[in-house]
Structure formats: structure tokens, C-alpha cells
Amino acid sequence: MDTPLDARRVRNPGQTREKILDAAQVLILDHGFSATTVDAVVGRAGITKGAFFHHFPSKSDLGRALVERHAATDREHFLAQLARAEKLAADPLQQVLLLIGFYEEEFDAMEEPYPGCLFASYIYEHKLFDDGTLEILKDAALFWRAQMKAKLEQVMAAYPPNRAVELDSLSDLFYSITEGAFVMTKTLGDKTMLSRQTKHLRTYLELLFAK
Amino acid sequence: MDTPLDARRVRNPGQTREKILDAAQVLILDHGFSATTVDAVVGRAGITKGAFFHHFPSKSDLGRALVERHAATDREHFLAQLARAEKLAADPLQQVLLLIGFYEEEFDAMEEPYPGCLFASYIYEHKLFDDGTLEILKDAALFWRAQMKAKLEQVMAAYPPNRAVELDSLSDLFYSITEGAFVMTKTLGDKTMLSRQTKHLRTYLELLFAK
Known part of the structure; x- marks a missing residue:
């Protein structure tokens, strides 16, 4: 999948990983870990689900x-x-x-x-x-x-x-x-x-x- | 549903309510609220799901x-x-x-x-x-x-x-x-x-x- 987003991720994989972690942290401190879904993290981080699972095989x-x-x-x-x-x-x-x-x-x-x-x-x-x-x-x-x-x-x-x-x-x-x-x-x-x-x-x- | 469990509840409704709350408290302090299911509370309290929803319409x-x-x-x-x-x-x-x-x-x-x-x-x-x-x-x-x-x-x-x-x-x-x-x-x-x-x-x- 060579979408623009994936291309951006490949250019700066560290940055995408940090964006995911930042988004997850905000959500977890307000909702807890259990209620924080991968969809919510992906939405907040503004990345694709593919990019998420590239960095983290599971929640x-x-x-x-x-x-x-x-x-x-x-x-x-x-x-x-x-x-x-x-x-x-x-x-x-x-x-x-x-x-x-x-x-x-x-x-x-x-x-x-x-x-x-x-x-x-x-x-x-x-x-x-x-x-x-x-x-x-x-x-x-x-x-x-x-x-x-x-x-x-x-x-x-x-x-x-x-x-x-x-x-x-x-x-x-x-x-x-x-x-x-x-x-x-x-x-x-x-x-x-x-x-x-x-x-x-x-x-x-x-x-x-x-x- | 006039099961023996329901009969016991009717005889002592306050006790069943406390049992549910006690079970939920133990589970929530270990798993958080989100990950604590009604099924788990019912199982731990040793009551029926009917009894649970009699006392609490929702989680x-x-x-x-x-x-x-x-x-x-x-x-x-x-x-x-x-x-x-x-x-x-x-x-x-x-x-x-x-x-x-x-x-x-x-x-x-x-x-x-x-x-x-x-x-x-x-x-x-x-x-x-x-x-x-x-x-x-x-x-x-x-x-x-x-x-x-x-x-x-x-x-x-x-x-x-x-x-x-x-x-x-x-x-x-x-x-x-x-x-x-x-x-x-x-x-x-x-x-x-x-x-x-x-x-x-x-x-x-x-x-x-x-x-």
C-alpha cells in the first residue's frame, strides 16, 4: 500500500511512532487502557490503521x-x-x-x-x-x-x-x-x-x- | 422466575445488593471499570443475571x-x-x-x-x-x-x-x-x-x- 500517508511514515517512521504514543497517552489518562480503542488512537493521531499495526502488532x-x-x-x-x-x-x-x-x-x-x-x-x-x-x-x-x-x-x-x-x-x-x-x-x-x-x-x- | 436464588434475593434484597457491590469493587480495583463486565460481577457475586439487573438497570x-x-x-x-x-x-x-x-x-x-x-x-x-x-x-x-x-x-x-x-x-x-x-x-x-x-x-x- 503505497499511499501518501504510508510514504510519509516511511520517510519518518520515528515521528509516526511518537505520534501514536502521544495520542494513546492522552486517551489512556482520560479513559483508561481498556476503553481506549485502536480506532480512537488512530483517529487522534491522524494516521492509518495500517501505519498503526506496522508500529504495534497489538494494543x-x-x-x-x-x-x-x-x-x-x-x-x-x-x-x-x-x-x-x-x-x-x-x-x-x-x-x-x-x-x-x-x-x-x-x-x-x-x-x-x-x-x-x-x-x-x-x-x-x-x-x-x-x-x-x-x-x-x-x-x-x-x-x-x-x-x-x-x-x-x-x-x-x-x-x-x-x-x-x-x-x-x-x-x-x-x-x-x-x-x-x-x-x-x-x-x-x-x-x-x-x-x-x-x-x-x-x-x-x-x-x-x-x- | 421463581428460582431458589431469586427467592433468596427476595428474602434478603439488601444482602444481594451488597454482594454485587462487593464483587464489583474487587474486580474494578484490579481491572478498572471498563474491563469489568456484568458477567464477571455476576460470577463473582454468585448470583443470577436477573438478580443483578433487578438491582442495577445498567453497569x-x-x-x-x-x-x-x-x-x-x-x-x-x-x-x-x-x-x-x-x-x-x-x-x-x-x-x-x-x-x-x-x-x-x-x-x-x-x-x-x-x-x-x-x-x-x-x-x-x-x-x-x-x-x-x-x-x-x-x-x-x-x-x-x-x-x-x-x-x-x-x-x-x-x-x-x-x-x-x-x-x-x-x-x-x-x-x-x-x-x-x-x-x-x-x-x-x-x-x-x-x-x-x-x-x-x-x-x-x-x-x-x-x-
Whole structure:
């Protein structure tokens, strides 16, 4: 089938794949994975069904690829913001506070309420996904924990905490507060929710490690 | 159809309705609303399809009734724990800390990882629900905010906070931390996640209002 659309796809196959993933992500965050049909994705992406199946043999392949992309972006973004924080401050506590602050700045800059997190969307339909896909969600949560924990260990060595706290769950708090704030953002349609919730994590860490 | 099952239903219609709602809730938290079929609910509840449609003319009626029940239970439970806290302590800060602590005790007592929150499940498929159903989710979040805010206003009057904090978002933090911890519990299959995340909220409030 040498249609103009197919020709365009052949000229820029990466772009078509990204368009499909972008369209699917928007639809899934509003309707869930189950109710998002291939037809709807194709319609939103403005491509042919042939192009869709060229890139993704099945909807389940799409689901897997989408969360793989989301996990990779999430991870790169976290590491980039951490690297910025480490460049701008020498003190580990200041680095953690900057890292969280950079996320707040981004949340504040959004013009629309944040559409939610693909990880949470998938987890509330988790029986629809294979173990490999669920492993990606798990790895993402454990990546955040490991990164935050490494930094908080440096903080604790420099600043004895003012209350006895358990390190693993403290490391998880950034992830859980943002996930919770995504749910509230979607529930209330309030775009300020994310940065306002995250700010409390910063205040908590300031108080916990205040000299 | 005067089958034995129907006869049982007529003898105890409320019980059948609850059985349907219980079955649907378990299925929805694992598969989402869209992928949960009436057949699956009927199978899990061990009732006839006739009995199902006697109680719920459509799946959408079931979805509405389920979240109405969840919101009512959630609200009653919150008010009951708040009343306990208010009976056991005179000081508003102690009351808030007890309230959160009671939730922690319950999370700790669970034998299985918490299956998640129906509100979050619905919000990640929100385009499948009518405005009335979404209004219930919104009311639930605003109920928690209003309740926590009323109590935190009393706390602030007695204990000037050690950092400038914004009251509305502080009031939302209990809701967002639990929602986030539900996502993490499901992701990691770790039943300790909920009480460990919630404990940080208690520690935060202790530090924020420490004399």
C-alpha cells in the first residue's frame, strides 16, 4: 500500500511512532487502557490503521511501549534535575530541596491541570497487563526510592534528623506525594495542587534536618 | 422466575445488593471499570443475571451506586475516627495526630496489601462516568479538606507553625499522601507502605507545630 500517508511514515517512521504514543497517552489518562480503542488512537493521531499495526502488532504492544517510553522519560528527567541541583549546590540538603523545588517550578509553569501519571493509570487496571509491563512500574518506583535514598543518606550524615525517621519510606515520599497530588489534580481540576502538595515535602525536610 | 436464588434475593434484597457491590469493587480495583463486565460481577457475586439487573438497570448504575457507597463509608469512617480522637484528647494537635495514628493502626492491621481506592480508579477512567458520579469524587476530596482544615485551624490558633504554610494544601495532604501510598502499595505489593507514608505526615505536623 503505497499511499501518501504510508510514504510519509516511511520517510519518518520515528515521528509516526511518537505520534501514536502521544495520542494513546492522552486517551489512556482520560479513559483508561481498556476503553481506549485502536480506532480512537488512530483517529487522534491522524494516521492509518495500517501505519498503526506496522508500529504495534497489538494494543498490548502499544501499552508496553508507552509505559517504557514514560519510564525512560521520567528517569532521564529525574536525573537531569538532580544533576542541576548537584551543580548548583554543594550541600546535600540544599540539593534535595532544589531537586524538589525544580519539580515545583515545572508544575507551576503548566498551563493546564496535569493529566495524570501513566503508572497510576496502569496500576488501577493492572490485571490487564503482563508481568513484564508491571515490572516497569515497579522499577520506576524503586528507581525513585534508590535515588532519593542515596541523597538522603548524605543529608543524614551531615544533618542528624530532629525526629527518628525511617529512610526507605522517607525516600518514597516524593513519589507518593506526587502520585497523590495527580489524583487530586484530576479530581478537582486544580492545576495548583501539584506544586502546593510538593512544597510541603520541602518544608518537612527543612524542619526534619534544621540545625 | 421463581428460582431458589431469586427467592433468596427476595428474602434478603439488601444482602444481594451488597454482594454485587462487593464483587464489583474487587474486580474494578484490579481491572478498572471498563474491563469489568456484568458477567464477571455476576460470577463473582454468585448470583443470577436477573438478580443483578433487578438491582442495577445498567453497569453505569452499578458504577454510580458503588462510588456512592464508598463515599458514604469513607465519610462515616473519617467522622468516627475524628470523634474518637476528640474524645481521647482535648488538645487539637493531639487530636489530629491521633486521627492520623488511628488510620495507621488500621493500615498496619491489614493482612493483605490494600487493594486501592475506588476514587483514584474512577478518576483514571473519568471520561467513562457522568458528571454526577464525578461530583461524588470531588465532594469526597473536599470533605477531607474541610474536615482537616477545621481541625488545623484550631491547631494553628494554639500552636504558631514553625514555617509559613498554606492551610488548604496542608489540609489536603492527608488525602494526597494516602492516595499516593495506595498507588505505591499496588505497584510494589507492599502492605506496609500505607502506614509508613502516613507516619511521615504525623512527623511533619509534630515538627511544624512543635513549641
